[in-house]
Amino acid sequence: MKSVAQLALDAAFRRGVTYADARLVAIRNRSLSTKSGRVGHTSESESLGIGVRVIADGAWGFAASADLSRASVEAASARAVEVAKASARVKREEVRLAPEPVAVAEWTTPYEIDPFTRSAQQNLDLLLKIDAELRAVAGVTLAETGMNFQREESWFLSSEGSDIHQTKYSTGAGYTAYAFAGSEIQKRSYPNSFGGQWQNRGYELIEEMKLVESARRVAEEAVALHHAEQCPEGTATIILDGSQLGLQIHESVGHPIELDRVLGMEANFAGTSFLTLDKLRNLRYGSELVNVVADARQEHGPGLGTFAYDDEGVAAQSTPIITRGLFTGYLSSRETAHTIGAARSGGTLRAECWNRLPMIRMTNVSILPGETPLSLEQLIASTDDGIYMETNKSWSIDDKRYNFQFGCEIAWEIKNGKRVRMLKNPSYSGITTEFWNSMDAICSREEWTLWGTPNCGKGQPQQVVGTGHGASPARFRNIRVGSAYKGS
């Protein structure tokens, strides 16, 4: 495979480029699901191809091909150069890349069990067992389960001499119970909504998640929601579980710190960011308890944003994003590093597959746990009057990442340190910096989980990649709740 990538680089250089890299990627994926006692979808996929990125006449060009014959690879390089020269017709400045040491490396996701060694029969047996547990609860009208595995092997060669071979595994699973009655549809998911929990691990993740053991409780909650009171509308103290806080980080920290958004490069689709360059090391993003990092290193955990090198050959790093509430860092690339005075890229350029141009993406953007020991139950016990919300149901935020609204699947009212009653249709909304400045407690390491978001979309053509978000439950004061149902 390396020789194919080298062929692409050689062909590009014969056409007068100043920089080139080639990524050859082979992906294998298995996706299984069940629905109310029957197998839903079952598929295996393989995709193989090469993407060639070049700078010619000071501008970028990219071309990709699934055909790895010599003629086709050379043609892809020629097209990349032709495209770059066309780009140069409408340019204001030459592309500048921050220097990066040459890397020659091999790396594979640490895992205990290769998920593809578990048979589809075993996979489906487990999903159908969960499904039976869900449907054993009277009132459940629909049960859905799913499981996914991916193996991505890539060979990255650059004209600067980097030669990186990486193999990444990811695993995900989860389920949802629905209950339709009267004029309401309620649902509960486990361990998270929209596909469950995902990490860069092997099948051991599936075995650790207590999927079967949790199914009955989850289904009972879906049915019980029909008898719960509506979440009130007004201002309240709220506690968010770790999975919801993970998505809150994704939307109101992870996206606005993408330097390409900040620089206007995403203005037509994903939008821009309120985090203009003047705010770096000046903006009070959150309270003193808010510490956020973007960390792609294995030592941070096996997140969907964990790797050894990004897709332009920059080593994985940990970047302080919010430090004791102060905004301290962006997600950057070799092309954008100079705009914030950085000598080196933050190592966040990633592509969905061989046929997509790598772009700045979240790695694992995580809030660090509290340093003082604090469990969720202790946090609830220390709250006189509030609402505890779990598991995302809907999410929306404006194109500069100021105003957000999240809905959760379930909530409980807290009075005098105790959960007193279940609430349905909980939602909360606010302005990003006001929200993070209202955080007055966060649980400690024992409650911290590195959640996976497998479906983050960005770019044109849109690319979907997985991101990681470590979080533990946290408390926020004076938050607007319930406006999702106000007057609608």
Next chain:
Amino acid sequence: MLTREQAAGIFDRIRRFSSADEVEAIFTSSRFALTRFANNTIHQNVEEENSVVSIRTNFAGQTARANANQFDDESLRRAVAASENLARVQAPDPDLLPMPTTEEENSGEASACEGARAIRFFEHTAGITPVDRAEVVKRIVSVADKHQLTTAGIYSTSESREGIFNSRGLADWHHQTLAEVSVTMLAPDSSGWQKSNSPDVRNLDPERLAETAAQKAVESAHPREIAPGKYTVILEPAAVLDIVGFMFWDFSGVAILDLRSFLNDRIGTQLFGRNINIGDDYAHPLQAGSPFDGEGVRRRRVQLVENGVVKRVVYARSTAQKMRKSKYAATVGPIEATGHGFPLPNEVGEMPMNIVFGAPERAQDVTEMIASTERGVLVTRLWYIREVDPYEKIVTGMTRDGTFLVENGKVKSGLRNFRFNQSLVSMLSNVEAMSIPVRASGEESFDMVVPAMKVREFNFTEATKF
């Protein structure tokens, strides 16, 4: 890219490699190019060529799928084996039907074009080069420079081929092109946006789109903040398509059977205003896409909503069979395979994706809607729309890139953007006026033929900071 003959040859090899009772292969083959610009410069510029075969095997009630993008014997054998292995471990599904035959594919009522194929391949579009795209971007940048604005956007062109073959003799093929331009114009505290696409690049007018986007950016400068609340809104077609798109997953037989549709217990009722008529018509001259569904069944024209009453939903073959046997059969209107199924196996069944809104009795263009509005909000585009309540069909989202205050029949000023929480059932019951439907494209839903709408009591719940 693959030709039909090459695909047929690959399918012959797949059949030889398979021991399944039935085999199906869906081919997608495309050449795609996209030039992306921002800060008045081209910053990303890509081309891609790829072909994929998706193989489904059937064994007496068992079915599964495997995909590959390499067509050598070893890769195809591996994909066939993967599909067969996944199929064989399943318990037989009594509702799984044999694959359709050519006769079945062509049965049923004819489409709007009486069965004729819509031509959606245009040499002009297929022949666009990187230099052609750069020159168009240069003209868009010139418009930005003229208005002292910053522009960002895309110009993409593609040629794609889709084919389906099965071992019962069905074979079908579709060839099309698509060109798309999207333009954002940015001022210090405002922005404007326009987007358009068509199979024929000659239908696009990038400079007009750029001028309109620029005009919106200029006219919405120094936006005012007004209190959220219920307002009469004028939604341009892109805003309409992005918000209504969230309900069409529910116009599906499987959604009804799964009790996850907002149409459960509501088919045949006066759900929307009497001025709302919605159909699904692949063959409509402003539509795009292939004439067959994920099993190869020819798409049929379906009238979904008539004078505000939901008349029916769409069906894949097996969903129609299940619905006929269900307790809902007498309450859901006509039940027949309509050619809207997704490739099997899947959980969601089917969905209408060639939506065409009916023209109103007396159409008003946006200018007329503004002129007849005492106080309201003109909305260019909606953004980040998500479902809040699945049965009342409440969706939330933001306005974006050109939100204006309308007073006394005139556009008065730009407005800071709003968050809305709006029931689609209520919204489509409160439509006061509509324009002639046009092909519209947004970012939250698939392209549709939709009108601009003037809607009373649209529910804005919060305002943002810009």
